[in-house]
Amino acid sequence: MKHLKSFKIFESSGMGTDLIFEAALLLKVDNSIKEQALKLLEEAKIGDLFPLPEDKLHITLTSIKSCKDIKGVLKSDLPKDIQPPRIELGEVTIAERPEASKKSFVVAISNQEELKKYVDDIYSRLGISNPEPERFFHMTIANNVENKKMPGVADPFGSIGDITKNDFK
Numbered sequence: 001m002k003h004l005k006s007f008k009i010f011e012s013s014g015m016g017t018d019l020i021f022e023a024a025l026l027l028k029v030d031n032s033i034k035e036q037a038l039k040l041l042e043e044a045k046i047g048d049l050f051p052l053p054e055d056k057l058h059i060t061l062t063s064i065k066s067c068k069d070i071k072g073v074l075k076s077d078l079p080k081d082i083q084p085p086r087i088e089l090g091e092v093t094i095a096e097r098p099e100a101s102k103k104s105f106v107v108a109i110s111n112q113e114e115l116k117k118y119v120d121d122i123y124s125r126l127g128i129s130n131p132e133p134e135r136f137f138h139m140t141i142a143n144n145v146e147n148k149k150m151p152g153v154a155d156p157f158g159s160i161g162d163i164t165k166n167d168f169k
Contacts, residue, residue, distance in 0.1 A: 019084065019122070021074040025062035029139070033057075033087050037107060040092055041141050046105050049094070049142040050154035059087070059109060059139050061119045063161055066131040079125045085114035089139070095160050095167040103144040104160040108168055109137040138163045 018028040029037075034057050041051055067074060090110035096103050109115055115137045116130075123130045145158020 019061075019078060019080060019082075021067070021071070021078055023071070024060050024064045024067055025074060025119075025122075027059045027061055027084060027087075029057055029059065029087060033089065033139075036089055037139060037141050040089070040107055041105065044092060044105060046094065046142050049103060049105050049144050050146050050152060051142045052140060052154045052156055052159070053150070056156045057139060057141070059115070059137055060135075060161065061115075061122075061137070062130075062132050062135070070126075070128060070131065073126055073128065077126055079122055082118065082121050082125065084118050085111055087111070087115075091168050092141075093168050095163055097160050100160075101144075102158065102160050104140045104163070105142040106138045106140050106160075106163055106167070108165075109139065112137055136164045 020026050020028055034054055037057055038051075038054070088110035090108040092105065092107045094103055094105050116133070116135075119135075120130050120133075140156075140159040140163075143154045143159045145155045147153045147155040
């Protein structure tokens with residue numbers, strides 16, 4: 001059961017989302033998106049995967065690796081006045097990276113272009129180029145790495161970070 005599909009589109013007003021920098025550029029999602037993601041998790045048969053803590057659900061806008069050289073700018077000058085688009089959750093899948101012994105239950109963000117424009121606007125305001133212009137936006141809901149401090153819950157750093165559109169085929 002590698003791929004799961006959900007053709008429901010869930011939307012958020014975009015309100016209540018927070019742009020933050022925590023080694024990576026993240027968009028913390030509002031409670032309605034968290035609820036929708038957790039509902040997708042309930043409906044899925046995820047086997048040996050552990051759910052991420054609700055407060056760790058987010059969309060990575062730029063990876064840790066790509067933020068390394070610009071972290072000073074992101075820490076000090078992050079624009080908070082650019083309105084994020086409403087978030088639309090789309091298809092779900094269990095992505096696998098056997099070489100790293102990793103599996104993640106992820107949901108694609110349906111409105112990729114709107115989110116890309118948002119990220120481009122952030123970097124434009126900072127006067128730098130988007131370091132990941134081809135990023136495929138998604139939200140990880142569960143993975144196969146258990147948090148050693150919180151049994152039964154996923155370690156957020158155990159998730160697959162390089163999800164692509166091909167993971168949904």
